[in-house]
Amino acid sequence: MAPQRQLHLNAFIMPNGHHEAAWRHHSTDPVRARTLQHYVDIARTAERGRLDSVFLADVVGLGDNVRHNSHSGFEPLTLLSALAASTEHIGLIATASTTYNHPYTLARAFASLDHLSGGRAGWNIVTSSSAIEAGNFGIERPDHARRYERAEEFLEVVAALWDSFGDDAIVADTTSGVYADTDRIAPIDHHGEFFDVAGPLNVPRPVQGYPLLVQAGSSEAGKAYAARYAEAVFTAQQTLQDGIDFSDDLTRRLPRHGRSRDELLVLPGISPIIGSTQEEAQRLEAEINAGIVPAYGLAQLSSMLDVELTEEHLDAPLPHVEHITQGNQSRFTLVTELARREELTVRQLIERLAGGRGHRVLAGTPEQIADDLETWFTKGAADGFNIMPPTYPQSLEVFVDTVVPILQERGLFRREYTGTTLREHYGLARPQAGHIGSTSTTSTSTTSAPTSSSTSTTKEHAA
Template structure:
């Protein structure tokens, strides 16, 4: 494992919390999830603890089980701008779909966030798994292969647009009356099978060079895409053994693509129930599970399996046949389905037990324990090759996050595993990621041979 001196920590914001019953818990505040100051409060707590970033997941459709859960979502980019206005250092990562967005608009939006936050933006690249999204845009939802083909073209275009202004393109020469050097502003002229853009972007190169590229998902296609493009990978692993296998596999895939594995950070999700004693933590988790609505969880199982499970006995074992085609860790198309299949195969839970397991962070690792126990587990995963850091997924907000920042983070700091203070100002600096070289500046420094065919000299057809 390529050792990093300190782990990365992100606050994964999922209103009103990552347990499906969070909105019913007496200390949660679901009435505030459409208020800017709610998210500002959460982000300020994470920044006070010197977290690398806050992260928003998103989907361009309404969860069909809104009857039982607080399923509405504000736009992540607009919400992060409200956060940017009251914070100074913490990174700002938003999810945006390559299936239901256009490259130019998305490139402009994230470049704007990076400028307005002075270099703190990150883009979580998703292809959108939910078939319910298609009708919202008047189209049929594409299959995974088509979505990933579009995603590859999409990222090529977006990163080329971010490069379309070289570092020194803006002159600000008032005496000569020259604002910019047109020789350092470039068309990208990319045309793929599904997408095309001429460029240039109408936003200059950003403080980070480019916003940080983030990707989530563990399917074969997702892993291949992440190895090619992602600088940070969010993943769901429930055991250290699985985490280590995923970690080593993705790092190896990145190396095979001539990328530096140390520049590809892997952050599993972790959802902590924290108590002053083990018993207190266990009771807290049990309290949340008792607040779950089985009808909600059954709909989630149905969405994963494609089967109606409403007729199953809640207290009978889950039939393994529901996941017969889920695949294994080396051959899976839908990562969430495979995670749940692993739970069923390994633990043989009843349907009620499985619903409780998935209620707490949707298949990510849930820990109930004292601050010391939580810190011990994070340290073990980090030091034994399972993670470069973690996506912290509190069961409820805002108290679940402050429990972690005030009780677990000081232990990690004392052990030398996490920073005492920020040493940089950008998200790339927090994460130890290099600024990507501008492809046009590189081409200027290494001009193409004049004897090559014109097609071999085109710029802007790849990420790096």
């Protein structure tokens, strides 16, 4: 009998939690959330629960709404490098933008993290959509399509740099005095529309071949990018059918890139509010919602929808808003459809978004939460979940201590780690060199040498 397919769990770390009022809740400590020990404790809790990974989002700019919301702004790769030394098994996924980085710098940083963690690094690839970020780099915000065009070439250059150092290039032969077989190290000589990069990388090929590649956009361009490159997708759907439709959509796109469904994991976000009874869970939800600052919610919603909302709109339906072209298109669609479908006022919509920014908020008992996750998993809407605790560290501790054991008892989740790398946690193969893009070096096995041919990126745009 074939082993039962198991779901995957990632803990999405925010300083005090995912609810916008988390920093005001009695269970959190906004001051401690600026210390390394706070994040070490979170990562160790996730590892105690045998979760696949922890994940840090990133925005390279200070939002306008910091007056009413906690903020740390720690650079993810720096923080995850510290967590690598404090944990043994948990995967470490960092967000890094293709819009405001350079391929060589990022390839080197992720290769370093992968080696220093023993093969536990993952890269959440984002294209950065905010004007605030663009201003910090002295450029105008690139349009949506242009950001994804740059992201395609960016990833292919990064992969080529990882591949430029053959897996067995380091021989360290003390007898002969040969440290590296230079026949297995070669420049990439990339010349493309956005980048000119000579290479090779000055760090050996990552332990995992490539760090796990994660993507979080659900627009048409985002889904096309995910189908071509991503190995895990963090996404947001409000209904089971929407989750099934999203998963099916990605599945249909994979064959055009020579990929199969088992090469891509879909992990929708959920924010669990857990009580010993349904009534207690609802009381806890109301308790944390009481900390919402309407001005903050209005500002967040205005930014999300690219429209000016004021206190006059709070108790009225969401006004008509034009479809955005430059921001987060998938989140715009999700939020406006939620407001229309459930006939929410702006105040009610702010409350619905406060806990997960468009991701589902589940208030219930551990059994009810486990039932919901099992349903989405078995119905094909998810391969696992991006867990977004409303408060840190308490909500993650409750999830690990109450929901995870139920999933384990049902045979849906591991009781022990069986591998050492993040790819092994997710059941994904180690890619051979040349796996990504026409600009990659083209060795056909992990023991062959990279080749050094001058290349330029050939883009393949999916509809």
